[in-house]
Amino acid sequence: MHDLWFGAFLSPEAAGRERLLRHVTLADRLGLDLVGVQDHPYQAGFLDTWTLLSAVAARTERIRLVPDVVNLPLRPPAVLARAAASLDLLSGGRVELGLGAGAFWDAIAGMGGPRLSPGESIEALAEAVTVLRALWTPGEPVVFEGVHYRLGGARPGPLPAHPIGIWIGATRRRMLELTGRTGDGWLTSSFHSPPEAVTAQARLLDAAAEDAGRDPASIRKVYNVGGSFSPLPGPGFLDGPASLWAEQLTELVFGAGMTGFVLAPGVEAERDLRTFAEEVAPAVREAVAGERGGPAPEPAAWPVTIAELRDLDEAGRPRAARRDPAALTPEQQRLGRHLVHVHDGYRQELRQVRDAVEQVAAARPDTTAQGSAVDRLSVRQNHWTLGTFCATFHRLLTVHHTVEDESLFPAVLESDPALAPVIKKLRQEHEVIAELLGRLDQACMELLRDPGRIDRVRARVDRLADVLTSHFAYEEEELVEPIARLGIRMAVPATA
Template sequence: MSDYGHDLAFGSFITPDSGDPDRTVGLAVLAEQLGFDLVTFQDHPYQPRFLDTWTLLSWVAARTSRVHLSANVLNLPLRPPAVLARSVASLDLLTGGRVALGLGAGAFWDAIEAMGGRRLTPGQGVRALEEAIDVIRQFWDTDARGGVRVDGDFHRVVGAKRGPAPAHRVPIWLGAYKPRMLALTGRRADGWLPSLGYLQSGDLSRGNEIIDDAARQAGRSPGDVRRLLNVTGRFAPTPRGPLDGPADQWAEELAELALGEGVSTFILGSDDPDDLRRFAGEVVPAVRELVATERAAASGRTPVPVEPATAPASRPSVTGGAFAVVPTPDDGRRLSDRRVWDESARPTGPAPDPTRTYTPHELATGQHLVQVHDGLRAELAQIHDLIEQVAAGEIDAGAARSEINTMTMRQNRWTLGTYCESYCRVVTTHHTIEDQALFPRLRERDPRMRPVVDRLEQEHRVIHDVLEGVDRALVAYVAAPDGMSELRAAVDLLTDTLLSHLSYEERELVEPLARLGAH
């Protein structure tokens, strides 16, 4: 039994499908909006059905602002380590420290050789990977004197200038299964990243033993190596097999892997947005709660509420000591002279009970609401940027319309509510209710919430109309390029309307969602 005590993290493993690039990128953006810590893509440069992974990572980095990014894992035989070192450092600097480096020794050697790569035996692949790690880390170590010097059998870099240094210490994770690769992971890597589907019973324990022994022999602690795991499965109403059943079954099985096998990062392999929503909304908070409870019991401590690792840490609490999810405040700034509603007429719900306590699972529903809203706020900033690109002549209004139409806020059925569209898909797993059922449940469970819910639904319809106004302004701008002021006015009105509404919705719903049990 191994638990290395690492903080839990959760990621997505998305197919880099070249057939529908917008959907591929959209899944990555959705993962960030749902609160995932990590987005990853496989790397098979010889596969024409796939987008180039490094190009895709760079594009996704520009479309996101918080989530970390990694290949899962990079095909080293077709990625020269000296160039790769500078590519990783550059992207890490551009993203403010959001990059991890997943590496593999190589597979599918016929395809690699057809692309100009050198065919290696398994033993040669391991030695080449270790030399590559030396090359990469020397490039990043700008405090050392002299140039990069690795005179290996497979990689030779003699005197190249070091740098740039990445924005943070980029972790190197190895996709490893065999003893020599596992030993290399223990000696040199920051993480072990296998896929559960490729492992047999007992492989995780045996792999941990090899990594731990190699780490100790290299003067390291076994805890220096994070244990990550790619997982796949199916959500179903009843248990059918491992990771094939309801969300609570998933949570229990992943918690067992965390506590018994030391896995601290779970990466879901799925291109289904509903799977991503269920995993983020139901499985992740339950795993966090189960692991925190067991760790606290083992140490004799009292468990404390657990929030996702990505929860904003700078917001002051406004709801009392026991309730840790904090609504985003409305700063009161307005860009437009128009008012589409009377904010002073907004009803308020019942005041929270300051003596009530909440479980981490209950708190997760409100936190998810804030995370979804943060994604919409990020998209709003993108809309402002698009309009400025139109004004500068960098893109035309048609291109701006096309990009806005792919955004979550544009595709969202506002009459159902921002939260319903994203979160109710998760709760249907247990309650077989339609996406529209969240607000009726709030009305039913606490009649005092009815005025608030009625008002929120009204505002959702207004937001839909305001978005339509932005679209009409873009269309008008095509016919009359002097209409930039009208276009900016439409976006300013959207900004005022959306930010005001999101703050109001969070203020009124985060506590009732936990108290009334919307899951």
């Protein structure tokens, strides 16, 4: 029986690559089990999946890497075997292979791939599974004569660091039956197969596995899901609070045998990933363990307190060569000062957050049973207001850093490549700040449940203020002069 895995399903959009990499890093820190990346090589706006997964492997330490799913018609299986095994070796055994028969045949043909009928695509996928496993198995050179793929003496290797699972993307009967006969796992999606359909699909897959003499429980069943986190339950699947999500996903564990859930986050991606990892996943694991009579799993061992977070490493900050600011024209000086003005807006916003924390802390009436209902209501309203302050600051600062990562920094690098070490460091510090903002949001949510936790909120605001003060000063020291000298007009939004 498989352990439950939870993951993030992220879109490989080239334009949002810095944001994407931040989300990957966050998913790893949160202790999620896997990151899934769709593979559409014909999409001009998408990063190449294997190149992206290699970059993800370099930025992460424990999370598993899954193409979700590989577009087989544009990925010859012999080459795919080498690529997957190579990445598995380089990542320390963290690769699983999601495999798809193909879709969007006009686009595939436009890239030079074959145009296959549904039956041919299933036949090709079955042959590909044979090729992949043969080249991952030590032995003599492989000779294989299929209708779609042939090997004329290909030598196995490199051998992967662990037995890579082949997870087949399937929704229709013939693909489900193929998965039951040959797959190590099954990938499907709530965007195409709602829960009631998944349960019926799982029965078809299990029956095919049993007919082939296999234990259906040996096949990992993974469900890509999307939804909306909100205080009140909505009418749809995964529409409501984390407790509702946990209940519905637990039903799928027992009703369909699902053993993995991979979240496609919404607009508030960091909040969604954090809620999924810190509230939904533990609740599902606990409910399943309770039903099965086993012990609840240990929580993820990744940092959970501010004291354990990596700092900015101020001593290791790269510095650019100093230039004489007196040579700048008044217009250039104005362009450079704009960065300081933007930062001043965020400094003022942060002061307002700190003031709100102190006001809430100073207005702590008796919230026990002896306190009046008016007092208790007033406290809760104060906590909601403080949470709104923090969430708004989080959103505004995230927008600012996203614009810097995707607009300002590339413009600076294009004009002055010597600033690459500084830009790299600033981007790393953005990741630290994103983590601190998330921790502050978490503390504000805990405050709603336990009014005694205002001191934790204060500590996290203080830590964030220290880090932001240092980060803003470093960025201004290193970038104000280049922005001015190079005439770069910032597309950074105001904080209002």
